[in-house]
Amino acid sequence: MMRKDKKRFKVAMIGHKRVPSREGGIEVVVEELSVRMVERGLKVDVYNRKDRFGKAYKQPREYKGIRIIQIPTFKVSALNAFVYSVLASFRALFGGYDCIHYHAEGPCAMMWLPKLFGIHTVATIHGLDWQRAKWGGFSTKYLKLGEKCASKYADELIVLSNNNQKxxxxxxxxxxxxxxxxxxxxxxxxxxxxxxxIFGLQKDGYILFLARIVPEKGLHYLIEAFKAVETNKKLVIAGDLTPGNEYVEKIKKMASEDERIILTGFVQGRLLDELFSNCYIYVLPSDIEGLAMSLLESVSYGVPCLVSDIPENMEVVGEYMPSFKHGDIQDLSVKLDKILKGEYSDIWKKENFETILKKYDWEKIADQTTALYKKGK
Structure with a gap:
């Protein structure tokens, strides 16, 4: 008589928007982790949000061995994450999971529920979301509640930076x-x-900003600093330009005042590959980060970076890439000007990128995370 295969370890991912998707860093992380968990023999369900920008968004039922479960949400952005995390958490109670992995502070507000039923829980705090400028009163309180629940109920709590660990x-x-x-x-x-x-861009002919168009990313600093620099290079801003958003409208107005600035909107696939591969330098002027996936991606393409000196950015680039004082437009402008004049030639050294790449190995990260999942068994 043949021996039956051992039951596969089963995990749920809750907290992202959609997989596959590049709507934010969390979505990239959930996909990268989930794919590697499947390769390690785990069964992974990801709980996607059903609506995208208030419209029906067709999603596959399976992706690279990952099962996709859709959770309906309200179109009102302030309620979207709240309703999603509640419904996803209740749905997950009946999924037979060995572990539920929550991502981001907001969804962690529901961690008490699987904890009540004795399900092993892991939480990843991708950043202190309540600090971000876009949130209002209710959302800020909800995010802080999620943070407190994560600290109290998560069996294992993951952070992305020394600053957040402290x-x-x-x-x-x-x-x-x-x-x-x-x-x-x-x-x-x-x-x-x-x-x-499409955009009239050539190799090394532009500076690149590629990230979400939100205040904490500091794009307004970059535009002002760029305007003060004498250069024939362009500034390319790649990110979603959803109409009606106050900050997005501000950025559009600022960009319209300098013909060297190009707004591409949201990019992915070949366009994203080309933008990273051909830019002269990537700039991330953020005030707040957890651990910026766009910064890590720029390094993965071998693109030199200029970053604000917040701890989360400096943990990535260390002494290998230049930085400027965050929020200081003049310092950013001076550093840009020096880079364009070739005064930071060391940032193009191949060994700089290799050193950084070694710190952020997905295979090692997947092994470490899997070990936390199985501590509950």
Whole structure:
């Protein structure tokens, strides 16, 4: 008689928007982790939000061995995450999971529920979301509640930076696991084909900002600093430009005042590969980060970076890439000007990128995370 296969370890992922998707860093992380968990023999369900920008969004039922479960949400953005996390958490109670992995502070507000039923829980805090400028009163309180629930109910709590690890220890007395996001070295040999045809861009002819268009990313600093620099290079801003958003409208107005600034909107696939592969330098002027996936991606393409000097950015680039004082437009402008004049030639050294890449190995990260999942067995 044949022996039956051992039951596969089953995990649920809750907290992202959609997989597959590049709507934010969390979505990239959930996909990268889930794919590797499947490769390690785990069964993974990801709980996607059903609506995208208030419209029906067709999603696959399976992706790279991952089962996709859709959770309906309200179209009102303030209620979207709240309703999603409640419904996803109740649905997950009946999924037979060995572990539920919550991502981001908001969804962690429901961690008490699986904890009540004795399900092993892991939480990843991707950043202190309540600090971000876009949130109003209710959302801020909800995010702080999620943070408190994560510190109290998570069996294992993951943070992405030393700064956040210190915060949880000092604020809640909670020990955490420092497991950063990962990167995979990319093929940077993408000639400027589509970006040349669509946007008129050429190799090394532009500075790149690629991230969400939100206040905490500091894009307004970059635009002001760029305007003060004498250069024929362009500033390319790649990110979703959803109409009606107050900050997005502000950025559009600022960009319209300088013909060297190009707004591409949201990009992915070949366009994204070409933008990273052909830019002269990538700039991330953020005030707040957890661990910026766009910064890690720029390194994976071998693109030199200029970043604000917040701890989360400096943990990534260390002494290998230049930085400027966050929020200081003049310092950013001076550093940009020096880079464009070739005064930071060391940032193009291949060994700089190799050193950073070694710190953020997805395979090692997946192994560390899997070990936390199985501590509950």
């Amino acid at each position: 915060y949880f220890k000092e604020t809640y007395g909670r020990d955490t696991h420092l497991i950063p996001n990962g990167i995979v070295k990319k093929n940077a040999d993408y000639p400027a084909r589509d970006i040349s045809e």
